[in-house]
Amino acid sequence: MSDLQDDILNEVTSREYKYGFVSDIDTETIPKGLNEDVVRLISKKKNEPEFMLEFRLKAFRHWQNMKAPKWAHLQIPEIDYQDIIYYAAPRLQAKYASLDEIDPELKATFDKLGIPLDEQKHLSGVAVDAVIDSISVKTTFKETLAELGIIFCSMSEAVQEYPDLVKKYLGTVVPYTDNYFAALNSAVFSDGSFCYIPKGVRCPMELSTYFRINAANSGQFERTLLIADDEAYVSYLEGCTAPMRDENQLHAAVVELIALERAEIKYSTVQNWYPGDKNGKGGIFNFVTKRGICKGNYSKISWTQVETGSAITWKYPSCILRGDNSVGEFYSVAVTNNHQQADTGTKMTHIGKNSRSRIVSKGISAGKSNNSYRGLVKVMKNAENSRNFSQCDSLLLGSKCGAHTFPYIEVENKSSMIEHEATTSKIGEDQIFYCNQRGISTEDAVGLIVNGYVREVINQLPMEFAVEAQKLLQISLEGSVG
Amino acid sequence: MLKIKNLRTAINGKEILKGIDLEVKPGEVHAIMGPNGSGKSTLASVLAGRDIYDILEGKVSFEGDDLLELAPEDRARKGIFLGFQYPIEIPGVSMASFLKTAVNEHRKFKGLAPLSASDFLKLMREKKELVEIDSNLTNRSVNEGFSGGEKKKNEIFQMALLEPRLSILDETDSGLDIDALRIVANGVNKLKNKDNATILITHYQRLLDYIVPDFVHVLYNGRIVKTGTKELALELEEKGYDWIKKEADMKLNGEEVKI
Numbered sequence: 001m002s003d004l005q006d007d008i009l010n011e012v013t014s015r016e017y018k019y020g021f022v023s024d025i026d027t028e029t030i031p032k033g034l035n036e037d038v039v040r041l042i043s044k045k046k047n048e049p050e051f052m053l054e055f056r057l058k059a060f061r062h063w064q065n066m067k068a069p070k071w072a073h074l075q076i077p078e079i080d081y082q083d084i085i086y087y088a089a090p091r092l093q094a095k096y097a098s099l100d101e102i103d104p105e106l107k108a109t110f111d112k113l114g115i116p117l118d119e120q121k122h123l124s125g126v127a128v129d130a131v132i133d134s135i136s137v138k139t140t141f142k143e144t145l146a147e148l149g150i151i152f153c154s155m156s157e158a159v160q161e162y163p164d165l166v167k168k169y170l171g172t173v174v175p176y177t178d179n180y181f182a183a184l185n186s187a188v189f190s191d192g193s194f195c196y197i198p199k200g201v202r203c204p205m206e207l208s209t210y211f212r213i214n215a216a217n218s219g220q221f222e223r224t225l226l227i228a229d230d231e232a233y234v235s236y237l238e239g240c241t242a243p244m245r246d247e248n249q250l251h252a253a254v255v256e257l258i259a260l261e262r263a264e265i266k267y268s269t270v271q272n273w274y275p276g277d278k279n280g281k282g283g284i285f286n287f288v289t290k291r292g293i294c295k296g297n298y299s300k301i302s303w304t305q306v307e308t309g310s311a312i313t314w315k316y317p318s319c320i321l322r323g324d325n326s327v328g329e330f331y332s333v334a335v336t337n338n339h340q341q342a343d344t345g346t347k348m349t350h351i352g353k354n355s356r357s358r359i360v361s362k363g364i365s366a367g368k369s370n371n372s373y374r375g376l377v378k379v380m381k382n383a384e385n386s387r388n389f390s391q392c393d394s395l396l397l398g399s400k401c402g403a404h405t406f407p408y409i410e411v412e413n414k415s416s417m418i419e420h421e422a423t424t425s426k427i428g429e430d431q432i433f434y435c436n437q438r439g440i441s442t443e444d445a446v447g448l449i450v451n452g453y454v455r456e457v458i459n460q461l462p463m464e465f466a467v468e469a470q471k472l473l474q475i476s477l478e479g480s481v482g
Numbered sequence: 483m484l485k486i487k488n489l490r491t492a493i494n495g496k497e498i499l500k501g502i503d504l505e506v507k508p509g510e511v512h513a514i515m516g517p518n519g520s521g522k523s524t525l526a527s528v529l530a531g532r533d534i535y536d537i538l539e540g541k542v543s544f545e546g547d548d549l550l551e552l553a554p555e556d557r558a559r560k561g562i563f564l565g566f567q568y569p570i571e572i573p574g575v576s577m578a579s580f581l582k583t584a585v586n587e588h589r590k591f592k593g594l595a596p597l598s599a600s601d602f603l604k605l606m607r608e609k610k611e612l613v614e615i616d617s618n619l620t621n622r623s624v625n626e627g628f629s630g631g632e633k634k635k636n637e638i639f640q641m642a643l644l645e646p647r648l649s650i651l652d653e654t655d656s657g658l659d660i661d662a663l664r665i666v667a668n669g670v671n672k673l674k675n676k677d678n679a680t681i682l683i684t685h686y687q688r689l690l691d692y693i694v695p696d697f698v699h700v701l702y703n704g705r706i707v708k709t710g711t712k713e714l715a716l717e718l719e720e721k722g723y724d725w726i727k728k729e730a731d732m733k734l735n736g737e738e739v740k741i
Contacts, residue, residue: 434570434624436554437530437563438584438640439591448583452574452623 029088034081036060039187042087046156046190049163059176059186066180072314072343073372073404077248079285084219084250086188129154129193129209141205149198152207155223158194165196169227173256173291173320181252181287181314185221189254192222197232197263206462208237211253219250226256228263230296235266237465248276248311253288261296261323266304268461269317270469273309278367280339283311290317294326294352302329303346304460306469311340316374318347321355321386328357331457335473336369336401345375345406350383350416359390362454364473365401372404377418379411386416394424395453397446447473483508483679484529484549484648489540490704491528497538498524500704506648509676513690513715514683516701517723522683523567525701526652530564531557545647559591561647561678565637565654572624577636580624581606585643609642613669631662638669645673650681655689667692687719702730 030041039060043053068079129140129152145152151162158166176186193209211222228234251273259265267290276283286309292301303317319328330346348357357377365371377388394403405422427449435445451458451470458466484506491499498521506512516522528535529542531554542549549557572580585605586596597605606620615635625633634654641649651670655663670680670693682693690698690712698715700708702723707730708714718726 428570430570431572433532433554434566434572435580435584437558437566438580438644439555439558439587440583441555441587444583444587448575448580449572452572455574 027088029085032083032085034060034084034086034188038086042188042190045087046159048159051163051167052159055171055176056187059183060188062177063180063183063187066183068180069314072374073370073406074312074314074341074343076285076312079248079250081184086219086221087190089190129207130212145203145205148201148204150201150203151194151196153194155189155192155194155225158225162194162196165227166194166225169225169256169258170223171256173258173293174254174289179289182254182289185223185252185254185289188219189221189223192224192253193226194224195226195234195236197228197234199229200231201229202232203234206235206237208239210239219252221251222253224253224255225258226265226267227258228260228265228299230261231263232260233264235268235462237268237270237462239270239272248283248285250285251287251310253290255288255290255317257290257292257301259292259294259296259299259301259323259326262298263296264300264302265292266302266460267292267317268465269303269305269307270461270465270472271305271307271309271313272472274311275309275338275340276311278338280311280368283340284309286310286313286315288313288315290315291320291347292318292328293320294323294328294355296326297323297352298325299323300327300329302327302331302460304331304457305333305344306457306461306472307332307334307342307344308472310342313340313342313344315342315344316346318349319357320349320351321357321383322351323355324352325354325356326352327355329460330357330359330361330375331460332361333364333454333457333469333473334361334371334373335364336366336371338367338369340367340369342370343372343374345373347376347378348388350377350379350386350388350413353382353384353386355383355386357386357388359388359392360456361390361392362457363392363394363403364397364450364453365394365403366397368400370402370404372406374406374408376408376410377420378409379413379416379418381412383413384415386413388416388418390418390420392420392422393453394422395450396424396426483545485541485543487541489525489528489542490538491524491535491540492538493524493535498535498704499528502540502701502704502706504699504706506679506681508647508679510697511674511680511682511693511695513695513698514681514701514706515685515687515698515715515718517727518685520701521704522701523652526564526567526650526681526683529557529650530554530562555587556591558644558646559588563641563644563646563649565634565641565649565651567652567654567656569625569628569633569637571626571628573626575624577620577622577624578602578606581620581640581643584640588644605643609639612642612672613639614665615639630657631659634658634666635662635669638666642669642673646678648679648681649673650683652683653685654682655684655686663689664692687715690715700726702727705730707733 039056043056142152174182176183195207197203226236257265257267273284273286294301301319307313317330321328328348334342334344336342346359359375361373363371363373373392379386392405396403403424407420409418427446431449432442432445450473458469461469486502486504489499489502514522537550582602589596610617613635637654654666695712698710699706708726
């Protein structure tokens with residue numbers, strides 16, 4: 001058995017990353033390095049109003065006095081922030097009005113990634129905002145959505161067209177003072193998606209942003225802002241890939257969600273950034289701050305993430321449950337293989353009465369990777385009768401990987417109830433044998449067992465992405481037996 | 483169909499099977515009985531390909547193949563089915579998807595196209611009736627939260643779906659109440675035909691009231707020490723194993739003396 005395991009593990013660890021190609025796109029970049037002039041230059045390139053430049057400069061000045069966080073269970077090599085290109089954009093005249101105007105190479109890139117920019121060709125009702133390097137190149141179904149009053153566009157466009165909304169909400173959930181990477185992002189973010197669902201509107205299609213890093217030596221700093229007004233509903237998905245490169249590339253995004261009274265936001269991520277090669281060379285540093293606020297009573301925010309990529313992941317999608325009877329959810333599958341490291345989890349801050357939160361985290365470690373869950377459940381004084389349930393499971397494949405759980409619980413209210421369950425397991429040889437005895441190969445058996453293990457989380461994803469996520473898991477882990 | 487010659491196996495250096503000889507022909511039912519620790523379950527596991535045992539000596543051929551050379555999944559695809567004494571739980575994997583994978587692997591091996599979802603559902607419905615199982619069972623995770631009886635019935639249900647050539651049922655009767663025992667036995671009887679064979683491993687004679695064996699073997703201390711017909715099982719029920727043990731020990735000592 002152990003020989004077979006080694007064979008399969010070897011095969012898995014030598015598997016090629018499918019999205020590692022580089023596109024030959026005419027790209028405009030600014031010189032490497034970061035200083036106030038660069039921040040001004042980015043703002044100028046985007047023709048931003050004064051309040052945005054102010055926001056960026058404040059953030060930049062604050063960032064200069066901060067230090068990178070060291071508390072995560074991660075080995076992060078020293079990052080030279082002066083060696084990064086902070087703005088790289090495919091050369092475009094203006095935002096493309098029709099598909100015919102798009103650089104064929106750019107279109108081919110997205111076709112190759114399976115992201116159709118052509119609305120006609122779209123299988124199901126998914127509107128896409130495609131972001132390559134620093135800018136958004138195309139947003140589909142904008143007109144259809146506009147009929148319902150839904151705004152779905154790139155962040156740059158929102159700053160131009162809806163400055164009041166941006167000004168009102170940007171930085172209210174994740175202030176630039178929040179943490180090192182959020183401050184950096186606030187100073188240099190180049191694009192991202194913006195979405196506003198007006199009162200009482202149920203968004204009829206999945207909204208989705210696809211992030212692609214293409215340019216070398218550049219970082220991607222996108223910013224997403226999503227607002228669901230009273231009684232609105234939206235389901236949103238983001239996906240991401242990057243070319244295989246020997247050097248590490250930095251991705252430091254900020255996502256802010258705002259749910260007003262009785263609004264519901266479902267935010268799903270399938271993260272598949274280049275994880276580096278089997279020796280741990282290259283790969284994306286994925287340092288992301290995602291947070292939502294359930295501002296209104298009876299509002300709900302649900303995060304679902306399937307994290308399979310990146311060399312290092314540092315990410316804690318969180319909910320501030322301000323409204324009474326508000327609900328926060330976090331469903332996560334984090335897979336690490338080879339030398340990947342992930343420190344991921346969530347924060348649930350209960351402020352409103354009867355607020356409820358649910359955390360389901362499923363970690364899978366293989367190869368020589370390290371996978372940590374870090375979560376905070378905080379119940380404030382006035383959050384009467386609030387409830388939390390946390391389930392944190394870890395699955396180990398092989399004997400060289402690690403799984404860690406760091407749950408923090410702070411409760412200041414006596415009527416609240418918190419439950420935490422955690423398990424660590426290996427795939428049992430008896431489970432594999434049982435499958436073998438029914439004619440199922442060891443590799444397929446592992447696939448079945450892993451998919452069973454993550455089912456509760458995968459079930460939260462919109463149907464078509466659930467299938468994708470399942471395939472992705474199979475590819476990431478096929479046959480690595482523990 | 484199955485020929486076992488002088489099979490000796492050990493686990494952690496301890497010899498369990500000390501030279502088994504057994505031949506099973508199509509259409510036959512063999513019962514293997516014997517006291518605890520005699521090696522009955524080891525024999526079943528070794529035949530199915532569990533790799534925790536070391537094969538010290540011997541040969542096993544199955545339909546002309548050297549069985550011991552085959553991976554467990556290939557043994558299964560060639561028609562060996564093991565009904566587990568303790569069926570394994572696989573959380574989150576529905577019985578339906580587990581069985582669909584298994585059935586289609588078997589079909590692939592035979593060069594057949596995979597079954598469509600609707601054909602598979604039809605097949606499941608048909609086989610469910612055979613073992614009188616709860617129709618919700620296939621929506622549940624593999625063996626998770628199943629009662630003892632459900633687990634055993636589920637094994638027979640899987641056997642019905644996979645239509646093996648040789649079924650080895652390892653104490654499928656243990657822990658069953660009389661109704662469940664009847665259902666399990668009925669299932670086995672209905673699936674029996676002139677081309678397939680069954681090995682029943684059991685402690686108790688009562689299963690043999692329902693499934694009539696052609697041969698009864700007594701396994702003791704790693705060897706088959708006595709072979710008879712249904713009547714042998716009745717005799718064991720009446721007299722226990724002591725007389726067999728005594729007889730076997732004496733024989734063994736006698737043989738050693740001769741050497």
